[in-house]
Amino acid sequence: xxxxxxxxxxxxxxxxxxxxxxxxxxxxxxxxxxxxxxxxxxxxxxxxxxxxxxxxxxxxxxxxxxxxxxxxxxxxxxxxxxxxxxxxxxxxxxxxxxxxxxxxxxxxxxxxxxxxxxxxxxxxxxxxxxxxxxxxx
Numbered sequence: 001x002x003x004x005x006x007x008x009x010x011x012x013x014x015x016x017x018x019x020x021x022x023x024x025x026x027x028x029x030x031x032x033x034x035x036x037x038x039x040x041x042x043x044x045x046x047x048x049x050x051x052x053x054x055x056x057x058x059x060x061x062x063x064x065x066x067x068x069x070x071x072x073x074x075x076x077x078x079x080x081x082x083x084x085x086x087x088x089x090x091x092x093x094x095x096x097x098x099x100x101x102x103x104x105x106x107x108x109x110x111x112x113x114x115x116x117x118x119x120x121x122x123x124x125x126x127x128x129x130x131x132x133x134x135x136x137x
Contacts, residue, residue, distance in 0.1 A: 033084065033108070034058060037115045037134035041065075044129050047100070052132055054108075054117065061086060063106070069093050070101035083109045088119070095123075104128075 038053045050067040054074075061074035070093020074086040086106040093099030104121025115134040122128065 032110070033115070036137040037117070038137055039117065039132035039134040041117075041119070041130045041132045043119075043131075045126060046123075046128065048130075052117065052134070053137075054106075054115070054134060063088060065093070065101060068100045070099050072101070072103070074106060083107055102128075108134075 033056050036053060036055045038051060041050050041052050042048050047068065050065055053064040053066065055062050055064075061076065062071060063074060064071035070090055072088045072090040072092075074088050076084060076086050078085045084107070086108075088104050088106050090099070090101045090103055093101050095102050102121050102123055104119050107118045107120075109116050111133060113136075115136070117132045117134050119130040120128070
């Protein structure tokens, strides 16, 4: 769910996301990703420039979007080539309950001591994507 956050991201930005996610990344142990990560999200449609906080433990992961007053629970659905894939279920601030966020998927990969973060979802027939470079808190 791309937080029906209406972002204005130039088309080139969307290509930057594809290029970033297409880079090869070293394998990361789950324990290396444990912690709290934060950054600013750019999005192709809807809101943009909002903060994301992703918390990863040994057994769970969550997202929080403080500026949008929403967040969710993540289910790790796989990993390959240094990437970790999650589905995100918004648990508070859902669009269908008067909030601003929708369910989606998240992909993460290490990026020189940071965490490259990509989100994908659909809303009203539109493909939405957001991306950020997260720093460990």
